[in-house]
Amino acid sequence: MASSTDERIFQTTSRGVQMMHGDHIDTVESVDVVFRAQRKLSFSFAAVFFIVTLSIPAMSVWWEPWYAVEIWGGFTANYLFVSLLYYVFLWVMAYTYIKKADKLDASLGDLADEIAAKTAAEAAGGEQRG
Amino acid sequence: MSSVGNLNVVAIIMVIIVTVFTVGLAILVRRFTRTTADFYLAGRKVGTFANASAISGDYLSAASFLGVAAAVYASGLDGVWFAAGFAGGFIVVVLFIASALRRFGEYTVADFAYGRFGSNRIRLVTVVMVLLTSLFYMAPQMYGAGTTWTVLVGAGIFGLSPYNTGVLIVAAIIMFYVAVGGMKATTLNQIFQFWWLWTAMFLVVVFAFTVGNFNYPQALQEVTDEDLxxxxxxxxxxxxxxxxxxxxxxxxxxxxxxxxxxxxxxxxxxxxxxxxxxxxxxxxAQNKLHTLRKMWFNEPGHRYDGLNQFSMVLALVLGTAGLPHILNRYYTNPSGQAARRSTFWVLVFIGTFYILAPIAGLAGKLIIDDAWRAGMAPENAAYVDGLLVRSDALMPTIAQILGGEWLMGAVAAGAFAAMFSTTGGLLIASASAVGHDVYEKYVNPDAPEIKRVIVGKASVLFFSLVALGIGFGIPAAGLDVAYPSLIAMMVTWAFSLGAGAFVPMLLTGIWWRQTTERGAITGMIVGGGGSLFFIIMNILNQTGRLGAEGILPFLGSLTFPTIFTFPAAVLAIIIVSKIDGQLPKNVDEIWMRIHGTASERHEKDMGTDKASGVFSSGQK
Incomplete structure (x- = not known):
């Protein structure tokens, strides 16, 4: 049974659903590998992001050297971080994530092709044996 | 000085230039807008730099351009957080939403909800939430239009007050250019408008350093030496x-x-x-955070107590990922990777803008005070002992002191550009919710392309009239008196609503396969409805309708409800999904659409993952 979305074709085989676009195929197994790797990457970065971001109000509430001690002219560590350094943190974080995500996409794309080819070969072998 | 009465002629000319360019661009682009993909998504072929500029223009509203510097001027460090939080929100977008939303490959957030959970019910709930969020975001733009017109021109037409005239003229201009040019005109205008207002902010800061002899650490020391x-x-x-x-x-x-x-x-x-x-x-000023300490400019506590410090950060950081007009822009990217790259450049563009805005706010603290004491402060603004009575007037005031009418003109035009670009995006989001999500799906699914585009344009006209009504209604409801920083406040309401209604649904829908339709709807109602409840309570509290004693004024005192509504919505989704357990029959297909990469690998092979010109017609 086949259905389509845009130019993507979905096909239900004896080994589950497959998504085809041109010469490329996604299987349940390959998508699961991609999803798990992307989830690990995104949630690792998110943990760092939220720890750093929520540490700022936490320190503003509970740590006087952070919010009340001037370290450069009128800058407290709190003011310096929120007005300048936080953006550097965001840029480095976004840049690093995007590089890693692009790299992951490329390697997972190859892996997905390998898994799809292997699945197709196994299916063909199974049909021949049958 | 080139002024006639209270009219600032040079500034008005610059605003007219921006307006003529905006309208002219829409007319030029009109012949390239033939299909619904062109009208709503600019043909899905907007390149990284262009899309990043357009998203930035879409995002930077009157609240960012006028409100952030004003908030820093009035509140010091607590005001700086508006800038940092607005920028930080894009990290959530890039980590969790950008590429998945684009890979799914639809038109709107409601399309995603329908495609992911497979029910008409959730699409309609999403449409309602999209409209509510967009209207909350539209309100401050219209209010900003009225107040800026009042400062700039100070005169009305057709017997209207200056405020209502500003609302009417801005609504009419945006209605025209969005209806005529659709997403392509909106995209091009947002690119132009973003760079105009970025340059205006940059010039104000450059003039502060050069003409105003501003020194950042020293100035901060100087304002902190005295009480806030x-x-x-x-x-x-x-x-x-x-x-x-x-x-x-x-x-x-x-x-x-x-x-x-x-x-x-x-x-x-x-x-x-x-x-x-x-x-x-x-x-x-009283220190709400450390109540025994005096309130200084470089310390937290002027606006927020302990709970609201956390809740504000969460509202701003999570709210960005729940703004429908920003999410819609991700569908205009040519690929998931391009969506991520766009977001990085958005962070660079708006990050530099948000570094500059607090500098303008701090510089205003000293420069406006000095000008007032020397008898040189502009007469359009009101002062008490060198302090602006309405901090929202900071940007035009400091611009006029530092650079005369030309810089004031650039800032005034920037304020209008900010309103045009954001309201344009909101109109597209609202129009697509009705024209695409309701009309094309339920009312007339077999409508020919030309009819669909006409319905989209009619929706734009309708929501422009709604925006007009909201703009007129704000002073009538007394909100401008109840909230001293109304522009920033109303934008925060939209963020809170988006963070409660959409972000839990999107996060679980993308990253937790077991999310069910009933779970997602419950989460949207708990998060969106809860946010709406707290916002209404806050309005009633601020306008003195809840009294001073009991539970109701306490509920109305919560400025940012996200700290409660977001986790409540996530929890509701998880609990109801676990109990329900009814996954869509085609959940494997859905999962492949969100996380599969076959399409992108194919498009990469074919070279169709790259952007083409925004002026080209046709869809992917």
Missing amino acids: LDVRTVTVAQLTEVDPETGEAMIDGVRERMSDRALEPVEAAIETGDPEATVGVTLP
Whole structure:
């Protein structure tokens, strides 16, 4: 049974659903590998992001050297971080994530092709044996 | 000075230039808008730099351009957080939403909800939430239009007040250019408008460093050496009432603190003997966070207590990922990777803008005060002892002091550009919710392409009229009196609504396969409905309708409900999904659409993952 979305074709085989676009195929197994790797990457970065971001109000509430001690002219560590350094943190974080995500996409794309080819070969072998 | 009465001629000419360019671009692009993909998504072929600029233009509203510097001027560090939080929100977008949303490959957030959960019910709930969020975001733009027109022109047409005239003219211009040019015109205008307002902010800061001899750490030291002061309007009775405990009246502190020149109108009001006469005075600000400490500019606590410090950060950081007009822009990217790259450049563009805005706010603290004491402050704004009565007037005021009418003109045009670009995006989001999500899916699924585009344009006209009504209604409802920083406040409401209604649904829908339709709907109602409840309570509280005692004023005191509504919505989704367990029959297909990469690998092979010109027609 086949259905389509845009130019993507979905096909239900004896080994589950497959998504085809041109010469490329996604299987349940390959998508699961991609999803798990992307989830690990995104949630690792998110943990760092939220720890750093929520540490700022936490320190503003509970740590006087952070919010009340001037370290450069009128800058407290709190003011310096929120007005300048936080953006550097965001840029480095976004840049690093995007590089890693692009790299992951490329390697997972190859892996997905390998898994799809292997699945197709196994299916063909199974049909021949049958 | 090139002015006629209160009219600032140079500034008005620059605003007219921006407006003519905006409208002209829409007319030019009209012939390239033939299909619904062109009208709503600019043909899905907007390149990384262009899309990043357009998203930035879409995102930077009057609240960012006028409100952030004003918030820093009035509140110091707590105001700086608006800038940092607005920028930080894009990290959530890039980590969790950008590429998945684009890979799914639909038109709108409601399309995603329908495609992911497979029910008409959730699509309609999403449409309602999209419209509510967009209207909350549209309100401050319209209010900004009215107030900026009042400062800039100070005159009305057709018997309307200057405020209502500003609302009418801005709504009419946006309605025309969005309806005529659709997403392509909106995209091009947002690119142009973003760079105009970025340059205007940059120029103000450059002029502060060069003409105003501004030194960042030294200036911060200088404003922190004195107490942070608030401007308050009080009656003579309040001013002269003696506190039985201390034996002192408010006027005693005022006389010690304020200059002779500033005291003149105060003493004159007292001499009249009318206890109800009102005067503007400065009062030391209270520290809401560390209540035993004095309030200084470089410390937190002017606006928010401990709970609201956290809740504000969460609302701003999570709210960005729940703004429908921003999410819609991700569908215009040619690929998931391009969506991520766009977001990085958005962070660079708006990050530099948000570094500059607090500098303008701090510089204004010193430069406006110096100008007032030298008798050189612009007459359009009102002051109390060198402090602006309405901090939202900071940007045009400091621009006029530093760079005369030309810089003031660039800032005024920037303010209008910010309103045009954001309201344009909101109109597209609202129009697509009705024209695409309701009309094309339910009313007339077989409608020909031309009819679909016409319905999209009619939706734009309708929501422009709604925006107009909201703009007129704000002063009538007394909101401008109830909230001193209304623009920033109303934007925060939209963020809270988006963070409660959409972000839990999107996060679980993308990253938790077991999410069910019933779970997602429950989460949207809990998060969106809860946010709406707290916002209404806050409005009722601020307008004095909840009294002073009991649970209701407590519920109304929560400025940012996200700290409660977001986790409640996520929890609701998880619990209901676990109990429900009814996954869509084609969940494997859905999962492949979100996380599969076959399409992108194919498009990469074919070279169709790259952007083409925005002027080209046709869809992917």
